[in-house]
Structure formats: structure tokens, C-alpha cells
Amino acid sequence: MADAAMDKGAVRRILDSAKAAGRSSLTAPEGKEICDAYGIAVPQEAVARSASEAASLATKMGFPVVLKIVSPDILHKTEAGGVLVGLASDDEVAQGYATILANAKKYKADAKIDGVQVQQMLNGGQEVIVGAVTDGSFGKLIAFGMGGVLVEVLKDITFRLAPATKDDALSMLDGIQAAEMLKGVRGSEPVSRDALANLIVRVSQLISDFPEISEMDLNPVFATAKGAVAADVRIVMDFNPAPQRHRPSQEEILASMNRIMRPDAVAVIGASAEDGKIGNSVMKNLINGGYQGKIYPIHPKAEEIMGLKAYKSVKDVIGEIDVAVFAIPAKFVAAALIECGEKKIPGAVLIPSGFAETGNVEGQDEIQAIGRKYNVRLMGPNIYGFYYTWKNLCATFCTAYDVRGHAALSSQSGGIGMAIIGFSRSAKMGVSAIVGLGNKSDLDEDDLLTFFEQDENTHIIAQHCEDLKDGRSFAEIAKRVTKKKPVVMLKAGRTSAGARAASSHTGALAGNDKIYEDVLKQCGVIRARSLRDMLDFARGIPKLPTPKGENVVIITGAGGSGVLLSDACVDNDVRLMAMPPDLDAAFRKFIPPFGAAGNPVDITGGEPPATYKNTVKLGLEDERIHSLILGYWHTIVTPPMVFAHLIVDVVEEMKAKGIHKPIVASLAGDVQVEEAAEFLYDHGIPSYAYSTEIPVAVLGAKYKWARGAGLLG
């Protein structure tokens, strides 16, 4: 069944005939035919003309079966003894055939008998639902859930982009809350994962091959140890799908983005010498930020602005311009944008507000059309601009930012952008870029992914968004990028209240959050649940080397921290290693007799620096351990900075030997632990004072990424 061919021609004929007839849904027989064409099992049926034929048909379709007399002269089949159910072997079927014929003769001696219908009987197993929908952002999605109340009441359903691979399909079987039911409960046999996954794959292929199939419901599907059969099929078509969003090729995107994000020449349209003007702030940020490329102020009258020759139009500039930053009112944007197009500037940073977010949808449509016509990529409008620290580029009117590093962040909202700047500065998070996306009239998250993927200064990408205008594109690109670099997303509007707020904010229709949840995971994107999580992940993940495996050990001076750290491991899917006896014995050598080995390794409070040092060293040296979580307890015997220095020393010593494992730390103590945490963080060990959960969440995020990227084997 898994390898059965998919007969596209047969499906095409059925869809075409439905379209010709002006129908938007298919009849049950048509649905069955389509399933047959794609190797999606439906209850089989055939007419036998002899007992042996009935037996062989039944054997082929699988037991049990139902037998029904086929005769134009017998209307009340049951009354005539013409129906037998639950026949479970070829012998029973053969005998049943004879019985039915004999009963029919008895009932009506002269009845014309055409044969006996053999029909596969569905019962037992688990009732599940397989469905398909067309999402405005993500396109074709395949859905899977358990039948009945589990889907209806508990919404226990999971989605994947279609077409789904066999692995995707198998992950769906594990991706519902009630997954255990498929493994057999109350003594029932486990269902065939293979058969069910194949059915999911085939349905997902069908809706991908035929975009006009907008919805599909296989409900229920009977999943048993032997197979998966759809008892009922509903197919709905939409022959006038929404036009696809324009997508340049990856090469085109990259060519523009490299010039926009790392420009050698910037024009400031609306540059101003007047304090308080946006065009003045942008000029100051560019010049004072230390940007070394060419800066062309554009102003209708000025000869010179802040010591630089000014131009009336970008067209008056002799050299090439890579990006134009707009600091003029909305109403003047279109005309200036045309000039940018004529000057062949690949990108426009549209700071001005007053477009779709204020109801001026036509204005936004207009500039969008100009951008498309002249091939000018648009960032915004309604944004703070962007930063690219490695070029000392501060193309924004906001506070300057210059702490170079390797995290690239973007936000759909200006406020969140400012929070990113503040946190980054305060936490000394090195940043490669911060980008405002605002109304996303053109450039969006996937354009940024395409750029940051190959930007050598960027090691992690973190994005705040309220919607993905083209989730399908994002997903496809994210799947590729996450194999190389971690991608974190804070998807706002998770809840219905949040979604309402989002739609009043940007006019974006918030998607079903469960779809985002599942698709982001399918693409290997780490989802942040809160703003602080996104910021902590962006800061911490790049500090950690990629773990070589799942075995994590907690070493703690505070037993109480050990318990909370263990809780946090479960919450963040960080897997505590079962401690092998020899390793347990090795740890015990270093800790007091009343300390607890196992995992956590509880070295007990009041231990001298040597105990921390010996146990951490052992944890790093033993190859079976892949990551460490440290719980420090402030005592006078091992003060915070002593602990911090000794840990950094051990880590450096091990690095010199080629050993480099992820370590995070939770510091419990008086305020001196804050300095110790900062010192540790600066030395590559994400550490947090007064928190047992954040360090583990950061490690967990690193693991999520590594798993998604297939780096843990």
C-alpha cells in the first residue's frame, strides 16, 4: 500500500468534471475513487459470484467482512436472511455464501441472484481523524487527531505542512496529547504506525498535488494493528484560490539584502540639520555611529547637511546607492520611491507611518506597486529602521546602538524593538543587527532569514512577529536555515485576546496558534513563550557550544536548587542522564558521605572550591556526559567570585584539551552572585542569579535547536 502509485490522471478527471458541473464538493463515490487513486484505504467491496470467489475477495480485503445478497428481486435483505456480518475467515465466508444463497432460495424461490457483495467490515481499533485545510498564510496543512471528544472537546489535534514526509507523519502520531492511545490501551493492540503514517502522507500529497482541494476530512479513520481505513471521506474544492504572494528567488533576495543590510552608500531622504526631526536623528546616528560608507543627504533645498553635500534627489547622486532611508511624511514617499527606482537603489527603509496601520491601505498598495515595478525592496513602512553593527550602521531615528555581537533580532513592533535595544545594552548582548519590520509591505521575516543565514556575523536569529504574511515561504526557508543557525520566534497573538489586539494593531489576521506551534516545530524554529524568553535565548544560545548528546548532569551545592533545576529540566525537555554506577562512584569520591550522587550530584553546602572544581572537571571529562547544569550556593567557604573564577579556569583547562560542553549555572546567594553571574556569562557560561529556571530554559532552547537540526544523531 505504501508504494502504491498515485494516479493523478484519475483525480484530475474527477475534479474537472466536478468543476464543469459547478460543484464545490464531491460525492461519496467520487471521494472513494480519489482515495483509491491515491492508495488511501477505504472500505473495500466487490461482488462475488461463487463461494470460493467470495472467500478469496474477503481474504484479499481482510477480515472480518459483511456478506449481502445482490438481487433485484429481494428488497428486504435482512428479512430474507441475505445479510451476514462479522465473518472472520475464508471458511466462514464460503459457508456464508452458501447460507445466503440457500436463505434467498427459501425466501423467494424464483429470485434472480446477481451474486453476493463482500464488504470490508470496519470495527475495533482506534477511531482517528485525518484532515487537510488551506491556511491563508501556510497554505496546505495536514491535520491528525483522535476521533470524538478528544478532538471536539480537548482540541487534541496536530498540524504539519503538506506534503508531509513519513517522518513528519510519524511525529504527528506522537504529537497529540492522547498519543498513548495509539500504543494500545485497555489491552487493545497498538495500531500500525506505518499504515497510519502512510495514509497521512498520501492525503498530504493529494492536497499538495491538487491545490483546488481546499479541505478534506477523513473522519473517522479506523486504525488497527493491520491498517488504517477511512470510513468516510469529505472533499471540498475551491477553484478560485487567492493569488500567491510575489516571491523573488532566493538569489534575488540575497543580492538585494546584502546591499541593503551591509550598504556601501546610504541616502537619507528627508535628511535634516534641525534637532528633533527624524531626518536629523537618522543623520546623527549614521555619522556618530561611525558608519564608514558614503552618506548622501537628500533635501529639496539644502546645499549641505551636517557637513555633507546634500542633493535634491537621489537621481542627482553620481555613484551607486545601496539603500535609501526615508524620513519624510507618508504623502511624499511614493514620488521619492519612484526616484529610488529610477536610480536602481535596491532597498528603501520606510520609517514613515501613516500607511495601512492608520487605515491608509491605498497608500501602502501604491508604494508596494512602485517597489515591485522598480524592483526596490521595501522595509516597513512604519518602522524604527535598522541597525547593522558590523558596519557601524545605525539607519534609525532611535537611540544609537553599537554593541557588536552575533545575535540578529527583528521585531514587527517598534516598542518591542526598543525593548530589544534596551535589554541588549543592559545585558551586554552582542548584536549583529536589529531590524524593524512594521507593516511588512514587502520585506518580512523570511527575507531576513535568507540574509542572516549567510551573514558570517550572525550566529542566531530571533524574531518577534504578530503574523507571518507568507508562512509557507517562511517555513520553507526556516527549515533550511535552522539546520545551520538557531532561529527563535516570539509569536505574539498566541491567545484569542492577543490575536484580537494584534489585529487591531496591524490589521493582521492572527492564525490558529496551534498551527504556528506545530509548523514552527516542524521547521526547527525555537518558539519563545515570552519577550524575556526571546531575549534570554538570543543572548544565551550562541554562548553555548552545540551539545554532542542528550545526557545532562546537574552538579549542585544546594540540594534545594537541585530539585528546582530538575523540575526545570522536565519543563524544558532537558534530559537528565541516568547515572552509571562507575560514574556515580567517581563523583562520590569528591563529595561528603552524606552528599547525594545520582543526578543531581548534590555536593552539599559549605563545600570548599575544590569540591566544585573536582566534580565539574569530572563532569566535563567523562564522555558520557554531554552538558552540565551548575547550582551554586553562596557560602563563606566558596564565595561567589571564587566559584566563578574556578569554573572559568576549569572550563579553560578543558577547552585546551579539546573538551567543550554546554554549561549553564544558577546562582543562589546574596547580591555578590550578580557579579559572579555576569563574569560567568562573559566567559561563555549563561548564568543567572536567583533563578533556577532561566538557565535551564536557555539550555533547553539550545537542545531544541540541536534536535531540530539533526545534530544529536
Add this chain to the structure above:
Amino acid sequence: MADAAMDKGAVRRILDSAKAAGRSSLTAPEGKEICDAYGIAVPQEAVARSASEAASLATKMGFPVVLKIVSPDILHKTEAGGVLVGLASDDEVAQGYATILANAKKYKADAKIDGVQVQQMLNGGQEVIVGAVTDGSFGKLIAFGMGGVLVEVLKDITFRLAPATKDDALSMLDGIQAAEMLKGVRGSEPVSRDALANLIVRVSQLISDFPEISEMDLNPVFATAKGAVAADVRIVMDFNPAPQRHRPSQEEILASMNRIMRPDAVAVIGASAEDGKIGNSVMKNLINGGYQGKIYPIHPKAEEIMGLKAYKSVKDVIGEIDVAVFAIPAKFVAAALIECGEKKIPGAVLIPSGFAETGNVEGQDEIQAIGRKYNVRLMGPNIYGFYYTWKNLCATFCTAYDVRGHAALSSQSGGIGMAIIGFSRSAKMGVSAIVGLGNKSDLDEDDLLTFFEQDENTHIIAQHCEDLKDGRSFAEIAKRVTKKKPVVMLKAGRTSAGARAASSHTGALAGNDKIYEDVLKQCGVIRARSLRDMLDFARGIPKLPTPKGENVVIITGAGGSGVLLSDACVDNDVRLMAMPPDLDAAFRKFIPPFGAAGNPVDITGGEPPATYKNTVKLGLEDERIHSLILGYWHTIVTPPMVFAHLIVDVVEEMKAKGIHKPIVASLAGDVQVEEAAEFLYDHGIPSYAYSTEIPVAVLGAKYKWARGAGLLG
């Protein structure tokens, strides 16, 4: 049924006879009798001797019913046509009676007919489970869940302390994930909440009245629109229950605790003049901390320690001593404790480790017995001691702490205690007390609750614990205390990994976390999910006035923050008010035309201080709004400190008019927002930089408390 008497005598007879017979479980008929005695509905049955009697019996027990021939001469009832099912009216029953008798006659003319059994037929409705268990810590608990896979696979079950009130029982019906099923799904009728709640109440009363009933299962219970009937009852007894933990009366606890926590005279057993000794640290902390009561150093040889006269034994001290702080090795504790007992000191603070936590269970049992014998309450052993700031009392060897305030915190673990100290100092959280509970050989969380309840310096109580040795006591006291003061609990060992770590840490058996979850909620305790949450709640909750109602409005300058704040409201059960049209119009007057009113009120970025001021003022003045969440976006038009000052001014202005509502704020901006957040916090407005979730979590915790305490009406 709700008011049916409960026949204790009948139950007592059945249990006694089972006990006499050496049985630990009951037979089905015994179970049925017990249910009958307590008005717990089971399928009814009776024998009718005439058609009209059958009809009247059936009418009494409710339709449908089953009729079965009762005859010693008819063994195969069905074969004899002696069984009829699903009779749905009195007519059908009367006719059925006649049919059965006729059939019986036909089957065996001379059969002796004793009558026809009329039996209530259970079907339709929802299958649910009601159960009872005896928990080692919480004692009798009642459980409720949906039948089948929902309990078995999804563990969708909820617990309450028994006996449960009708309100408790009703809250259980809403407390499962699949609660919607009880309201009628797929066109089925909603079940009778009243009948189901009454059944729960009665079962909970039964197990409370008869402690020897250790387990009970009513599975399934058929819940319909008309009633709730237990189809199967299983009862297990334990006639040798574990002895109850000793509990002094609340008056006794209070008398001791007031002397221990606010002592006028402290003895330091093992006081020392030698730097680095614990007995020296304690002395320094007491003296340098500014404690004004008497301090008696106890030392076998010294004449004087740190300028204070030393004594060989507490018994040599002339005056009363309220508490003795132990700073001597474990092996000397017992003897010194006896002297404390003889001196009638009400409390001993046992800093020494080396007891149960190191395997020395006998040692701990010994001191526990001494404490009981002499009526000395024991804090610890294995603790850092405790702080009571309003007495300048630093009875610990840890870093000194003196920032007075109104949060009382305790921890089971020393490391977590140090984290509490560090955070409190760093965040300038005023503290009334910090207490280490360690091994909890005697004093535990509920003793602290009893003390803090009436301590005028304490406005909130936050406790970290790994287990509750006497959950029942805690729950009973917490129920009372939470009506007056918020109680926050960080229960460590939530997860199975955490529980394993907890048991290696303190030897405590971690309870089923779902039990903790439900019982804490039943008692009005706010559960913190993480250490940081506990600390933030302890800091923030007392700052907020108690809200007068559930209507919360978000006012934000950053639309993006509004979306994230809305998400956080849903996550934290903070309820966004549906904005009345007149209020919406009133807000719109103050915001730009493209701003979004509704809720969140999006005043848009770049607005001057007046816009924040006008909208916040309106939010405070309108009586329909009960709490505000502010989202600030850092701009040059309204810089962070300008925002902070204007908000504090508006709040003060309103306070002068008698208006005082909870306000929290999320600040998005560059690092200056940190100072603004601190300023706002100092002025009673819990505010966080770079976080949209923490301020809402704090407000949500205040709401949880107010709801539990019945303050929201």
C-alpha cells in the same frame, strides 16, 4: 436526594462486620448498602408482584428499566422470554410484566413465579469516575474525572480535600480539562451538576466520617440530566492507619511562635569569639544587626564573648529566654536541648546539620522526642536560622539582612534561602522575616502561617517547600489565613525528576503534584511556578491594592506590547474588560484617530505625556474599570522618567480623591526604562523593563488571591 439523611449506624455495622471477618474490602452488596446509607445513588431494584406494582416501582426509580422474571424454576431467563430491556414508560412496564408472565407460562407451565424484578437501567449520559484516596500528607481526598481514556490516558482528574463542600464539588466539575463534556456535547443533554455535586459531597463525607475507608472507587458513575448513579462501587479499608502527626493547638502554636519569632531574650548555644565559627557569625549578626533584646552567649568555658557575659548553660541564666540558637555540632544538640527544656525555653533554632539529611534519622528522632517532652518547638535542624527584621533580629550565620518590609519568606533549603536574601536586597523588597525550615523535624509551614497571620508587620507570606509533612494541617490553616493575607507557595519537586531529586535531598516523599495543585488552589494559596515567580509575587503583590472587580484595561503606547500583554492576560487569568461604547468614545477623545480603542487602548507611539496622562486618568476615574496594565514605549516625546513621574502624579492625585486601583506596567525602551521601572515600583506600581509577562503575572497572582479570598464578590 441531596437532603437524604446519612445513616452512620448502618455503615458502622458493615465495616465492623468486615473488620471482624478480617476483610479489607467490601462485597458488592455491602458497597451498595453503604451507598444507600449515605444517599449515594446506585441502580435501584425491587421485585414486583403485579403489573401495576411493577409500573409504580419503575416510575419511582425512573425510566428506562429492565424487567426480569424471578422464578426458581427458570434458570435461562432470556431463553424463556423472561427479560425485557429499555422499558420507558409505566404502560410499557405494565404490559411488559404481562408479557413476561405469559412467556414464562409458555416456557414452563408449572414454573413457580415469585414475581418480576424491576431494575433501573443505566445508559446514556456521561460516564464519570468519583473516587477517594488517603494521602500520606493531605489525608482524605476526593477525586473526580471523566470515565475511560480521559482519566486513564490523559490523567484528566481533579482532587479536593474531603469532606468537600457543595462549592468544592461544583468546582471539581469545572476543574477537569474535559469539563465541557458535562455541559452536553454532540447534542447530548447537559448532566445535572446538582446531582453530581451532591454525590461527590456524600462520598467525601462518607470517607471523612469513616477514616478506615482508605480507598473508594465509583466507576463508572452514569451522570445524566436527571441524576448521577454509581454503577459499580469498590471500597477498601485500612483498619491500622498511620498515627497522626502531633499538632499543638493554634493557641499553643501562637504562644510559642510569638516568643520565638519576636524574642526579648536570645541564647546562643555555642557562641564564639573566633572568626569563621558559626557561633561567631550568629553573635555578630545579632549584635551588629542592632537587636535590642537580651543576648546570652552560652559556652562551656568562656567568661565573656564579644563584650557579653557568657554562661555555661542556659540554666545558669537568671531571666527568661525566648529562643535558643544552636551553633554546636549535632552530637551535642540533644543534651543542650534538654537544658533548654528544663529552662522552659519555648523554641530552639537548630542550625546544625548532621541529622536526617545525612542519614542520622535516630539523632533526629531523639531531638524530636526531647522537644515534645519539654514542649520546646524546634526550627530545623539543618538550617541557616531566621531573620525578623522588625526586631532587628538576625538569628543566622548567613549574611546580615535588614531591609524592613512586609513580605515573610521561608524556605526548606538553605540555598533557596540565600537566593531569597540576595533577590530581596537587590530588588529592595522589604522583608518582615526570612525563615529556614530545613529538615522540619517540628516547625513547618503551617506554624509559620499561624504566626504570620497575626503578625502586623507581615502582609504577604511566600514559602518554598519540597514537601508538606502535614498537608492536612497546612491546608486547614491556609484556608483561614488566605482570607486575610496572600500566601504564595513554590512547591519544588513538581515533576517526577524533581521529586526524585527532592527525595534524595531531604528524604521527603514527593506527593502527586496534581494533588498539590488542586489542594493549594482549594485553600486559596497562589502557586508560583518558579523561584523567580515566587520572588516577584512576594515583592509585587503587597504593592497592589486589592482590586474591586475583574475588569482590567490595557493602556499602551506600543501596539506590539498590547498584543503581548493581552497574551499574558490570558495566560494569567487576568480578564480584559469588554469596552462599553461610551467609555470607548471617551478614550478615543484622547488618542489619535488611527489609534485603537477597545481593549487594549492603543494610544500609539510618539504621543506626548498628556496622552498617557489623560487616558490613565480616565482609566482610574471610571468606576467600571478595576485595574490597569500600562505598556510604555520609550520615545523622545515622552522619555522614561517623564512617563514615570506623570504616572505617579496621576496616581497620587487619584488617591487623594479616594481612588486606588491596582496598576502594573511594562516598559519597552532603552536602558533608561530600568530607572523608570524602579521609580514606579517604589511608588506602588510594579513595573518591569523588557518584559510584558512578569507585570501581568504579578497582577494575575493578586487576582488569584482576591478570588480565593472571596473579595471580588
